[in-house]
Amino acid sequence: MSASDPILSFQQVSLELRSGYDVGLEDVSLNVAAGELVLVKLQAPLARAPLADAACGLIEPDSGEVRFMGESWAQMSPFRSAGQRGRIGRVFQEGGWISNLDVDENVTLAQRHHTNRAIEEIEAEALSLARIFGLSQLPHLRPPQVPRQDLRRWALVRALLGSPVLLLLENPTGGGFADLLGVLLSQVSTALARGAAILWTTDETSVWSDPHLPAARRYQMSGAQLQPVS
Numbered sequence: 001m002s003a004s005d006p007i008l009s010f011q012q013v014s015l016e017l018r019s020g021y022d023v024g025l026e027d028v029s030l031n032v033a034a035g036e037l038v039l040v041k042l043q044a045p046l047a048r049a050p051l052a053d054a055a056c057g058l059i060e061p062d063s064g065e066v067r068f069m070g071e072s073w074a075q076m077s078p079f080r081s082a083g084q085r086g087r088i089g090r091v092f093q094e095g096g097w098i099s100n101l102d103v104d105e106n107v108t109l110a111q112r113h114h115t116n117r118a119i120e121e122i123e124a125e126a127l128s129l130a131r132i133f134g135l136s137q138l139p140h141l142r143p144p145q146v147p148r149q150d151l152r153r154w155a156l157v158r159a160l161l162g163s164p165v166l167l168l169l170e171n172p173t174g175g176g177f178a179d180l181l182g183v184l185l186s187q188v189s190t191a192l193a194r195g196a197a198i199l200w201t202t203d204e205t206s207v208w209s210d211p212h213l214p215a216a217r218r219y220q221m222s223g224a225q226l227q228p229v230s
Helices: 051-055 078-085 103-114 119-132 148-160 178-193
Strands: 008-015 025-032 037-041 063-068 088-091 166-170 197-202 217-222 225-229
Touching: 008 051, 025 051, 025 063, 025 197, 025 225, 051 063, 051 166, 051 197, 088 148, 103 119, 103 148, 119 148, 119 178, 148 166, 148 178, 166 178, 178 197
Parallel strands: 037 197, 037 217, 088 166, 166 197
Antiparallel strands: 008 025, 008 063, 217 225
């Protein structure tokens, strides 16, 4: 990756509508640089877009290219792409938990698998982040056993753990988590200051218009097209 490369780049990406999404993508071009926040307004009820899955190489475009850290996902080996995903933090719009692992194992999995950090160090950082979100201890429980509000907080901890270079926030406060917006904005500002790139999608007007939101480049989904908003 050269110094001029964005962290994330969509280059004329098109994806036909497929199962699991409400819209496809049509000729989407977008760059997200280090230290930059890009905010995308989704049009409810068509709020499930494949932007995050494409951004981390989980789905391949029908045409165009998605690049992460200067590399095309399509040209990476499976080993390389798995390692690169370890540098991405993500809050899934829904789900995203491995059902046969406890929440503490889910939260720390990427750091345990993709780094040489001691588990004690990883858990200490996770607990430090947890306290910011009003949590006190790592739960040794399966995801369905953890209250929904707490599970979303742990999703945010998992996304931020290890100082990822790219954060993908899929409607992180939607669906009844508006009380998390203030502390999330603080963490977003911290991540931007250390040079993370952030792609945040939302269908909430309250997020779009929040006066405390850091400076962002703004877009909106109109059908399958991504349009800039001035």
